[in-house]
Amino acid sequence: MSTQTLSIVIPAYNEGPTIHHILNKVKAVVLKGDIRKEVIIVNDCSKDNTEEAILTYKAANPDLPISYYKHEVNQGKGAALHTGIKKATGDYVIIQDADLEYDPNEYNILLQPILDGFADVVFGTRFMGGNPHRILFFWHSIGNRWLTTLSNMLTNLNLTDMETCYKLFKREFIQSLELNEKRFGFEPEVTAKISRVPKIRIYEVGISYYGRTYEEGKKIGWKDGFRAIWCILKYNLWKK
Known part of the structure; x- marks a missing residue:
């Protein structure tokens, strides 16, 4: 079997x-089989020393293949993901937040249904399985479940965690989508559009979650929740 690649956006x-x-966690992960890593970082016009930190790390760790891109104007998480997805060359693409809320050691858990030949897309759910979860915001969890339910009603999927960061795709499927949402509307948009791909096979696996407080750097807010509702309706009912 030829070597395959996981693009980590x-x-x-x-x-x-x-x-x-x-990046240390990503570097330490040993992927199953003949899969190697490709790391694609998109700096969305950070105001701090993010660029310096990335370039310093890249220079000090030449054994981890890192491709670095930056936006000259802040556009939002979704826009950064669009850039990274377009640049991906691997057989599979996974979304990885730059914070420490999700654990790269679980890449193999998400890859397994694809490697076994069952799945084309795998969502990592925070609401299923026995992995550790930090206890934080009650209304966030209620909001996430409500948004997932609304999304499921319109996509006819039975996901438990539509808003999860960890989504792993076969590259040809995710790159075939025309994605528009520049902020946190990425999650409902990509879910709606991937659900309409003919004969797509979507799986879920349980993952852990080490959530951050706002003091620790969490960025999503209540306005993003209302935008998510709009995106669920827009990309399912009007199917743009």
């Missing part, structure tokens, strides 16, 4: 103090 905004931690 990391959007980054003002993550200078911590981005080396997530």
Whole structure:
């Protein structure tokens, strides 16, 4: 079997103090079989030392293949993901936040249904399985479940965590989509559009979650929740 590649797309905004931690975790992961890693970082016009931290890390770790891109104007997480997805060359693409909320050691868990020949897309759910979860915001969890339910009603999927960061795709599927949302509307948009791909096979696996407080750098807010509702309706009912 020829060597396959997992493209790890990391959007980054003002993550200078911590981005080396997530890159260390990515570097340490040993992927199953003959799969290697390709790391694509998109700096969304950070105002801190994110660029310096990334370039310093890249120079000090030549054994981790890192491709670095930056936006000259801040456009939002979704826009950074669009850039990273377009640049991906691997057989599979996974979204990885630059913070420490999700654990790269679980890449193999997400890859397994694809490697076994069952799946084309795998969502990592925070609401299923026995992995550790940090206890944080009650209304966030209620909001996530409500958004997932609304999304499921319109996509006819039975996901438990539509808003999860960890989504792994066969590259040809994710690059075939025309994605528009520049901020946190990426999640409902990509879910709606991937659900309409003919004969697509979508799986879920349980993952852990090490959530951050706002003091620790969490960025999503209540306005993003309302935008998510709009995106669920827009990309399912009007199917743009």
